[in-house]
Amino acid sequence: MGENRVQAYFEGKYVPLEEAKISILTHAFLYGTACFGGVRAYWNQEKGQLFGFRFEDHYRRLLNAAKLLRMNLKYSNEDLRNITVELLRKANYRENVYLRPVAYKSSQGIGVKLHGLEDDFTMAVIPFGKYIDNNGLRVTISGWRRLDDNMLPSRGKINGGYVNASLAKSDAVENGYDEAIFLTANGHVAEGSAENLFIVRKGQLITPPSTDDVLEGITRDSLMVLARDMGIEVVERSIDRTELYLCDEMFLCGTAAQVSPVIEVDHRIVGDGKIGPIADKLQQAFNDVLLGKNDKYKHWLTPIF
DSSP, X not given: OOTTOEEEEETTEEEEGGGOOOOTTBHHHHHOOEEEOOEEEEEETTTTEEEEEOHHHXXXXXXXXXXXXXXXXXXXXXXXXHHHHHHHHHHTOSSOEEEEEEEEEOOBSOOOOSTTOOEEEEEXXXXXXXSSOSXXXXXXXXXXXXXXXXXXXXXXXXXXXXXXXXXXXXXXXXXXXXEEEEEOTTSBEEEESSSEEEEXXXXXXXXXXXXGTOOOOHHHHXXXXXXXXXXXXXXXXXXBHHHHHHOXXXXXXXXXXXXXXXXXETTEEOTTSSOOHHHHHXXXXXXXXXXXXXXXXXXXXXXXO
């Protein structure tokens, strides 16, 4: 990485990352009153091109989360997409990258509230490889329950809510697992600490509905589209805990995690203990889409250069 490389958009300017700083009295820092996105762009070495993935959908979700936090951002979806493209061009990475756009309460001061505060938007870009191991995860059901929609909604990526995820993830990892699986307050399966969840039973690809306190994931939606186009039956319904122990396949997914197969749940082997055929097929198909190798889904991509 070159010295003083532009890696951030902050207070209306493109700046080196070290110049993008907030005060320790910023409301979002003090109270978690912010929402973020996880956005990626992928480098196709053969074509010499960088492709951004589903920018419009990511920013639609971000703006919806901002609405939940009573933010009045001066940026439209198109504005945010244009800023993203310009930032990527200025950063000039020739490798896979991760973007972290954040809408936040930028006022400084003490006081728990959402109204009467200033709002702003910032974004950083960094090189990014694997988030978690894609060769088969060992997971556990967390003792921490997923936040309920009437506590703090999970359908948007609201910063303060990720304390819930951090509690679960650290407990899981420090107890020898790779990831934690949340249950909802009523005992249904929700998702991982920062990934949506799918299982396969009797040939059906099953995922919890958005009403079971899960993130309305962009990767989740993409995989459902790909699966249906492959002729795989996709079902959105509540999943019981014991179904994880009896399913034929299981995998987690997300912008960072992509498609991450699970081979063991609470010391119970999933399927035959290897990456299942549906997960493998979706993983390969999704990678082809991200690298611009499947023209059918090119409308999801934004060529950067």
